[in-house]
Amino acid sequence: MLKDKIEKFLLSVQKPSRYIGGEVGSIVKNKDNTDVGFAFCFPDTYDIGMSHLGMKILYSLINSRENFRCERVFAPWTDFEQIMRDNNIPLYTLENLQPVNEFDFIGFTMQYELSYTNVLNMLDLAGIPLYAKDRGEQLAPLVVAGGPCVCNIEPMADFFDLVILGEGEEVNLEIMDLYKVYKDKGSTRTQFLIEAAQIQGVYVPSLYNIGYNDDGTIKFIMPANNAPATVKKRIIKDFDKVFYPDNFVVPFTEIVHDRATIEVLRGCIRGCRFCQAGFIYRPFREKTTETVYNEAKKICENTGYDELSLSSLSTSDHSEIDKMLSTLINYTESRKINLSLPSLRIDNFSEELLEKIQKVRRSGLTFAQESGTQRLRDVINKNITEEEIMNTCRIAFEGGYNTVKLYFMMGLPTETDEDIIGIAELAHHIVDLYYSVLNGRRGRPVQISISTATFVPKPFTPFEFEPQDTMEIIKHKQKLLVDSVNDRKIKVSWHDPKVSILEAVLAKGDRKIADVIYKAWLKGCKFDSWSECYSYEKWMEAFNECGISPEFYANRKREYDEILPWDHMDYYVTKDFLIRENITARAGFTTPNCRDNCSGCGIVNETGVKCFD
Amino acid sequence: MIKIRTVFEKNGRAKYISHLDLYRFMLRAFNRSGLPIWYTEGYNPRPYITFALALSLGFESKCENMDFNLNEEVDFDEIKNRLNNVMPEGILFNSVAFPQKKITEIAFAEYGASIATEDSGILLQEFLKFMQKDSILVEKKTKKGMVQTDIKALSEITNVTQNQDSLDFNVRLPAGTQSNYNPMLLTNAFINEISNKNISVKICRNAIICSDGKKFF
Numbered sequence: 001m002l003k004d005k006i007e008k009f010l011l012s013v014q015k016p017s018r019y020i021g022g023e024v025g026s027i028v029k030n031k032d033n034t035d036v037g038f039a040f041c042f043p044d045t046y047d048i049g050m051s052h053l054g055m056k057i058l059y060s061l062i063n064s065r066e067n068f069r070c071e072r073v074f075a076p077w078t079d080f081e082q083i084m085r086d087n088n089i090p091l092y093t094l095e096n097l098q099p100v101n102e103f104d105f106i107g108f109t110m111q112y113e114l115s116y117t118n119v120l121n122m123l124d125l126a127g128i129p130l131y132a133k134d135r136g137e138q139l140a141p142l143v144v145a146g147g148p149c150v151c152n153i154e155p156m157a158d159f160f161d162l163v164i165l166g167e168g169e170e171v172n173l174e175i176m177d178l179y180k181v182y183k184d185k186g187s188t189r190t191q192f193l194i195e196a197a198q199i200q201g202v203y204v205p206s207l208y209n210i211g212y213n214d215d216g217t218i219k220f221i222m223p224a225n226n227a228p229a230t231v232k233k234r235i236i237k238d239f240d241k242v243f244y245p246d247n248f249v250v251p252f253t254e255i256v257h258d259r260a261t262i263e264v265l266r267g268c269i270r271g272c273r274f275c276q277a278g279f280i281y282r283p284f285r286e287k288t289t290e291t292v293y294n295e296a297k298k299i300c301e302n303t304g305y306d307e308l309s310l311s312s313l314s315t316s317d318h319s320e321i322d323k324m325l326s327t328l329i330n331y332t333e334s335r336k337i338n339l340s341l342p343s344l345r346i347d348n349f350s351e352e353l354l355e356k357i358q359k360v361r362r363s364g365l366t367f368a369q370e371s372g373t374q375r376l377r378d379v380i381n382k383n384i385t386e387e388e389i390m391n392t393c394r395i396a397f398e399g400g401y402n403t404v405k406l407y408f409m410m411g412l413p414t415e416t417d418e419d420i421i422g423i424a425e426l427a428h429h430i431v432d433l434y435y436s437v438l439n440g441r442r443g444r445p446v447q448i449s450i451s452t453a454t455f456v457p458k459p460f461t462p463f464e465f466e467p468q469d470t471m472e473i474i475k476h477k478q479k480l481l482v483d484s485v486n487d488r489k490i491k492v493s494w495h496d497p498k499v500s501i502l503e504a505v506l507a508k509g510d511r512k513i514a515d516v517i518y519k520a521w522l523k524g525c526k527f528d529s530w531s532e533c534y535s536y537e538k539w540m541e542a543f544n545e546c547g548i549s550p551e552f553y554a555n556r557k558r559e560y561d562e563i564l565p566w567d568h569m570d571y572y573v574t575k576d577f578l579i580r581e582n583i584t585a586r587a588g589f590t591t592p593n594c595r596d597n598c599s600g601c602g603i604v605n606e607t608g609v610k611c612f613d
Numbered sequence: 614m615i616k617i618r619t620v621f622e623k624n625g626r627a628k629y630i631s632h633l634d635l636y637r638f639m640l641r642a643f644n645r646s647g648l649p650i651w652y653t654e655g656y657n658p659r660p661y662i663t664f665a666l667a668l669s670l671g672f673e674s675k676c677e678n679m680d681f682n683l684n685e686e687v688d689f690d691e692i693k694n695r696l697n698n699v700m701p702e703g704i705l706f707n708s709v710a711f712p713q714k715k716i717t718e719i720a721f722a723e724y725g726a727s728i729a730t731e732d733s734g735i736l737l738q739e740f741l742k743f744m745q746k747d748s749i750l751v752e753k754k755t756k757k758g759m760v761q762t763d764i765k766a767l768s769e770i771t772n773v774t775q776n777q778d779s780l781d782f783n784v785r786l787p788a789g790t791q792s793n794y795n796p797m798l799l800t801n802a803f804i805n806e807i808s809n810k811n812i813s814v815k816i817c818r819n820a821i822i823c824s825d826g827k828k829f830f
Binding site for chain 1: 631
């Protein structure tokens with residue numbers, strides 16, 4: 001029995017409870033009593049994957065259907081993977097400890113580019129052919145993908161049978177219902193895929209033929225078998241009524257986000273030009289205070305969590321934020337639950353709000369300013385002035401805070417040395433502000449940490465046309481920043497640009513990248529987002545051997561009329577709008593947020609309703 | 614404030630809940646149960662939950678003790694039922710009562726060991742031979758570093774049984790706050806001596822015994 005085989009080795013690996021299931025809240029169905037089984041794979045470790053809200057939602061959703069079964073799968077850490085390979089333990093699900101290749105669907109959630117090699121590694125551990133074309137004509141198992149990265153899944157397209165665009169709460173069930181019909185009919189894989197491609201939100205990569213120009217750019221994208229010329233993403237129209245779980249699987253071992261989470265809104269009104277999430281999750285929709293409260297109460301009662309977190313791209317943009325927080329705090333205080341609020345924006349962070357958060361527990365203060373000068377903040381449409389930043393810090397310092405984390409991006413379009421020096425200057429101003437607030441009183445020393453990430457241009461943003469800075473330029477800018485900081489109260493850290501270039505290639509790549517990913521995996525690349533596992537050298541070897549230049553994808557400017565690898569994906573935000581925004585950005589002008597003024601991104605044409613009255 | 618002592622089993626998949634994770638796990642279980650658990654009154658109030666004797670990761674147990682305080686009186690059966698209603702497979706509360714013994718009275722623990730093998734006959738012979746040795750010296754980690762101990766002198770072995778695919782026996786070892794011995798010291802020493810390495814050991818704690826010879830409760 002697989003369970004005995006697993007248990008034999010479990011005590012010799014780190015955190016064994018990750019590999020055996022049995023957690024409170026997990027749903028174990030009898031495999032013989034269900035029609036369709038879905039193995040939901042998160043291509044990273046248990047600790048990371050179990051923190052992901054989307055998986056919790058879809059897991060409960062599929063299991064809410066009596067005849068469907070959803071079980072969880074995570075990437076084993078390298079110690080357990082070695083044991084699995086040495087002892088012929090196939091990749092298995094945590095609920096029934098059943099081999100993944102016995103499922104009808106093997107679904108991967110594609111949350112970040114650096115998890116791509118893990119997908120291949122997991123398929124290999126499951127004993128499933130990596131390339132979709134090698135899987136034959138039998139219906140199962142179908143390897144499917146969803147999540148934000150599928151807005152350009154082309155680099156991974158060869159490995160998936162079917163890809164789901166947008167929000168999964170409706171379309172996942174539609175696909176499984178259709179599958180059931182075709183399974184009963186005894187259809188072939190191709191028959192099913194051709195029919196599935198007719199469902200809105202479904203992209204079947206094998207039904208699209210891609211042609212290339214001599215210079216490597218795309219010449220044409222040609223659908224076959226009646227597949228739509230552009231695949232439209234799915235949107236939940238009535239977000240207040242959308243399915244939300246009553247219960248979460250509560251892990252035994254500690255995970256990254258170990259708490260009850262309620263999604264309070266979807267989409268974002270801000271339109272920061274570097275932010276993919278801000279465009280691909282449009283339109284802005286929110287849950288009412290009542291719904292948020294009811295869902296929060298249920299989840300807290302059923303899981304027993306003593307921490308509740310509100311999740312969204314920008315929680316303080318909720319139209320009822322004050323009412324919602326008061327309602328929630330009344331509840332959480334009475335239950336000794338800690339309420340945490342990530343994603344608060346600097347510009348509407350009021351004194352009142354700060355007090356409410358402090359009523360519960362003081363946590364750190366983190367601001368994502370993204371760039372050091374007002375000019376560049378205007379370019380990226382991060383509509384915050386230095387005055388607002390200073391005001392917020394003043395309120396925080398007066399409230400007793402003494403640590404501030406500042407997030408910046410480096411390598412943004414139009415960025416100059418002056419903008420980099422501006423980051424250091426801003427941090428120095430904040431230090432000065434702290435001591436002026438203290439006004440000669442003795443206090444704890446202030447701690448400012450500056451964290452910089454290398455800008456990665458992403459599809460479906462106004463910067464999708466932009467090149468990424470080369471490694472040399474980034475290194476120069478990092479050195480400049482370090483040299484510009486002359487205060488030990490300010491700490492500077494940054495992301496490795498050797499990782500960022502790979503992210504850019506995978507984010508904006510086309511189907512030619514698939515063989516590079518495969519080669520990299522063959523060379524042992526996996527867990528690329530873990531610094532102890534990432535090997536830039538192996539990746540570069542893989543690019544070389546495939547005759548692919550990473551610079552072509554990462555550092556090349558795209559003309560507005562170039563056919564982009566993701567042009568047949570329709571996230572409703574039109575290319576015309578993105579071009580318009582790119583021109584506006586380069587001219588240094590901002591665009592108002594959606595609540596103040598509709599900027600005509602294209603979403604209204606599809607939904608038929610205005611986002612705001 | 615009412616002090617409560619419980620006894621629960623930890624079996625199956627639940628044996629992979631580590632001792633460190635157990636506190637957090639029980640805290641959430643109390644939140645789910647709705648029992649009026651008492652919180653400490655310090656700066657950072659938290660429920661006061663303690664476990665009598667840590668259990669090694671991967672061991673099963675029939676006799677884990679958990680103490681906690683309630684704000685108001687609740688019927689023992691109801692406490693038991695409310696806790697069992699919110700437990701995962703593998704954890705089962707068997708009794709609830711007021712504490713009788715002090716934790717410092719714990720002197721021994723009894724374990725059942727089961728060594729799985731294809732040929733339990735050979736293993737039995739090897740085990741009997743092993744136990745005839747004058748002394749069995751093992752390295753034990755202590756606060757002062759590694760210390761050599763004769764585990765044979767400390768172990769009281771009973772009920773050695775040859776089953777179809779396993780060799781089973783019981784062992785009583787010193788336990789408690791003063792000195793505590795893990796039965797794996799003994800089983801590992803045995804496995805080191807024999808040639809067959811393709812065997813696996815299962816251990817279950819059967820009883821916690823006080824210095825007066827009575828069960829801890």
